[in-house]
Amino acid sequence: MTWVSRNGIVLTDRVPAAARRAWVRAGHCPGRDLHSLLRDRVGRHPDRVAVVDDRGQLTYAELAEQVRGLAGALAARPGDIVGVRVPNGRDAVIAELAVAACGAVALPFTGGRADALNLLGRARAAWLITDDDLPWPTVSPRARGEGWEPVTVDPESPARLLVSSGSEAEPKLVAYSHNAFAGGRGNYVRAVHRGTPVWRDLVLVPLSSAYGSFGATITLCRFGGTLLLRPRFDALDALRTVAEHRPTHVFGVPTMLRRLAEHAADFDTSSLRAVVSSGDVLPADTLRRCREVFGVDVVNVYGSSDGVNCHTTTPEHGVGRPDPAVTAIRIVAGEICALGPMTPLDHVGDGPPRLPGGWVRTGDRGSFDPDGTLHVLRRIKRVVIRGGYTISPAEVESALTGHPAVADAACVPVPDRDLGERLCACVTVRAGHPVPDLTALTTFLRTDGGISPPKLPERLLVLARLPLSHTGKVCLRTLADLATAHHGER
Incomplete structure (x- = not known):
C-alpha cells in the first residue's frame, strides 16, 4: 500500500x-x-x-x-x-x-x-x-x-x-x-x-x-x-x-x-x-x-x-x-x-x-x-542519553569544528547521578587563537551551528591533542576516561 x-x-x-x-x-x-x-x-x-x-x-x-x-x-x-x-x-x-x-x-x-x-x-x-x-x-x-x-x-x-x-x-x-x-x-x-x-x-x-x-x-x-x-x-x-x-x-x-x-x-x-x-x-x-x-x-x-x-x-x-x-x-x-x-x-x-x-x-x-x-x-551507533534524551555526538562534533578556534573535536559522555549522562566536548585549539570557554562554544553551537539546547555540551575538556587508538582514530574510550576523571561523579 x-x-x-x-x-x-x-x-x-x-x-x-x-x-x-x-x-x-x-x-x-x-x-x-x-x-x-x-x-x-x-x-x-x-x-x-x-x-x-x-x-x-x-x-x-x-x-x-x-x-x-x-x-x-x-x-x-x-x-x-x-x-x-x-x-x-x-x-x-x-x-x-x-x-x-x-x-x-x-x-x-x-x-x-x-x-x-x-x-x-x-x-x-x-x-x-x-x-x-x-x-x-x-x-x-x-x-x-x-x-x-x-x-x-x-x-x-x-x-x-x-x-x-x-x-x-x-x-x-x-x-x-x-x-x-x-x-x-x-x-x-x-x-x-x-x-x-x-x-x-x-x-x-x-x-x-x-x-x-x-x-x-x-x-x-x-x-x-x-x-x-x-x-x-x-x-x-x-x-x-x-x-x-x-x-x-x-x-x-x-x-x-x-x-x-x-x-x-x-x-x-x-x-x-x-x-x-x-x-x-x-x-x-x-x-x-x-x-x-x-x-x-x-x-x-x-x-x-x-x-x-x-x-x-x-x-x-x-x-x-x-x-x-x-x-x-x-x-x-x-x-x-x-x-x-x-x-x-x-x-x-x-x-x-x-x-x-x-x-x-x-x-x-x-x-x-x-x-x-x-x-x-x-x-551499534554512538549516542549519549541525557535524562532520556538521545544525543548524537557526531552532530555536535561536526558543528564544533566550524568554530574558528577549534582544531579538532570529539564528544563523549560523562556519568551523572541525576541525568545518567552529560555531554562533554573535548577540543584542541588552533594555534594563535585564545582558548574558548564552554559558554562561548555553546553560544556558537546554538547561533551558528543550529544545535538545539537539549543537545548542547555541558562539560568542556581542552587538550593539547586528542588520544588516538592503534588504528589512528580518536580513542573514544580513553577520551571518555579522561573526561570522567576531570568532570565525572565518582
Missing part, C-alpha cells in the same frame, strides 16, 4: 499486506481508525473524566465537543500532514485528535524554531497548530463544527509521524498507521496496566515523544481511561498531582522517577499500581529506590520510535519476552530486529533499510537467554 500526501510525501507500507490482515483477524489490531474509536468511548461513558491538567478536568463529552470544534474549523483535509507544537495538556490532546478526525496525519513535536522549520519542511506539512492557536474559540457555529462530519479513514493509512530522539544526525520521521497505534502499541500499553479496570495515567514525558505518544490515542481512544498531564516536569508538582488526582500509573524516564522517589515520602502515593520507566537505561539504584518508596512494580519498557518493544518488572534479568500481539523480535547478525502489529509503515525520506518481510532494524546489539528473555547489549 502506498500513500501520498497532498504535498507529495510518499509513504509505502514496508510490511506485506497479508501480514497486516492476519494481525487484524487475530484481534491484535482493531481495524478501526482513531476517531471512530474515540466516538465509541464517548458513547459509552460521556461523563467520565478524560483529561486532567492545570486547567481542571475535561469529560469525554466535553473533549469530543472541542475535538469536533477544532476539526470543523481546521482547513486540514485527508492527505494533509499537520504539525502540532503544543505542550502537555488538554490542548495537545484536542489538537492531535482533531487532526485524526479530519483524516489528516499528525506531526506532534517539541523544540525551537530551527527544529520546527526542519521537521515541518521535511514533512511538507500543510498546517501548524501551536499553543498560540489554542484554546480554540467555541462561540461561532463554525468553531463548534456545525455541519462538519468526521472523515472515513482506512485504518492501515498513516495517522501520525513519530519524531525519533535523534540518535542520527537528525531526527527520523516514522509513519504509523491507525492500526499500528491502536493495535500493536495499544497492546503493549494494555499489558503494562495488567488488568487495571480503569486507567488513570500520569504521563510526565511529552505526548509528542515516542514514549508518550500512547496518551491520546491509546489511554483515551482505545481504552477509555483518564489522562493526567502537567505542562512541564517538576517532581513536587507531579507528586501533588499523584496525591490529589490518584493515578494508577506514572510514566517517566529514569531521571524523573528518581527525583519522584527522593520526595515521595511526604505525599500519598497509595493509588499507584505501577511506575513505568522508558527512554533510558534504568539504573539499579533507581529501580531499588522506586520499589522501596512506592511499594509497587516498576515496569521497565525497552522500545523505540521504530517499532520495537519489550517490557518487564524484573529489568535486572533482561528487558522481557517479546509479545506477538505487539511485535516479534529476532536477532540477525547480532542486531535486534522486530516485526509485528506495532511495526510502522515507513519513514519520511530515507530511513534505515529493512530486512525482507518488513523487519525493522533497531540499531541495538542483543541476545536471548535460554528462557526467551531478551537482553540489550549496547547501541
Whole structure:
C-alpha cells in the first residue's frame, strides 16, 4: 500500500499486506481508525473524566465537543500532514485528535524554531497548530463544527509521524498507521496496566515523544481511561498531582522517577499500581529506590520510535519476552530486529533499510537467554542519553569544528547521578587563537551551528591533542576516561 500526501510525501507500507490482515483477524489490531474509536468511548461513558491538567478536568463529552470544534474549523483535509507544537495538556490532546478526525496525519513535536522549520519542511506539512492557536474559540457555529462530519479513514493509512530522539544526525520521521497505534502499541500499553479496570495515567514525558505518544490515542481512544498531564516536569508538582488526582500509573524516564522517589515520602502515593520507566537505561539504584518508596512494580519498557518493544518488572534479568500481539523480535547478525502489529509503515525520506518481510532494524546489539528473555547489549551507533534524551555526538562534533578556534573535536559522555549522562566536548585549539570557554562554544553551537539546547555540551575538556587508538582514530574510550576523571561523579 502506498500513500501520498497532498504535498507529495510518499509513504509505502514496508510490511506485506497479508501480514497486516492476519494481525487484524487475530484481534491484535482493531481495524478501526482513531476517531471512530474515540466516538465509541464517548458513547459509552460521556461523563467520565478524560483529561486532567492545570486547567481542571475535561469529560469525554466535553473533549469530543472541542475535538469536533477544532476539526470543523481546521482547513486540514485527508492527505494533509499537520504539525502540532503544543505542550502537555488538554490542548495537545484536542489538537492531535482533531487532526485524526479530519483524516489528516499528525506531526506532534517539541523544540525551537530551527527544529520546527526542519521537521515541518521535511514533512511538507500543510498546517501548524501551536499553543498560540489554542484554546480554540467555541462561540461561532463554525468553531463548534456545525455541519462538519468526521472523515472515513482506512485504518492501515498513516495517522501520525513519530519524531525519533535523534540518535542520527537528525531526527527520523516514522509513519504509523491507525492500526499500528491502536493495535500493536495499544497492546503493549494494555499489558503494562495488567488488568487495571480503569486507567488513570500520569504521563510526565511529552505526548509528542515516542514514549508518550500512547496518551491520546491509546489511554483515551482505545481504552477509555483518564489522562493526567502537567505542562512541564517538576517532581513536587507531579507528586501533588499523584496525591490529589490518584493515578494508577506514572510514566517517566529514569531521571524523573528518581527525583519522584527522593520526595515521595511526604505525599500519598497509595493509588499507584505501577511506575513505568522508558527512554533510558534504568539504573539499579533507581529501580531499588522506586520499589522501596512506592511499594509497587516498576515496569521497565525497552522500545523505540521504530517499532520495537519489550517490557518487564524484573529489568535486572533482561528487558522481557517479546509479545506477538505487539511485535516479534529476532536477532540477525547480532542486531535486534522486530516485526509485528506495532511495526510502522515507513519513514519520511530515507530511513534505515529493512530486512525482507518488513523487519525493522533497531540499531541495538542483543541476545536471548535460554528462557526467551531478551537482553540489550549496547547501541551499534554512538549516542549519549541525557535524562532520556538521545544525543548524537557526531552532530555536535561536526558543528564544533566550524568554530574558528577549534582544531579538532570529539564528544563523549560523562556519568551523572541525576541525568545518567552529560555531554562533554573535548577540543584542541588552533594555534594563535585564545582558548574558548564552554559558554562561548555553546553560544556558537546554538547561533551558528543550529544545535538545539537539549543537545548542547555541558562539560568542556581542552587538550593539547586528542588520544588516538592503534588504528589512528580518536580513542573514544580513553577520551571518555579522561573526561570522567576531570568532570565525572565518582
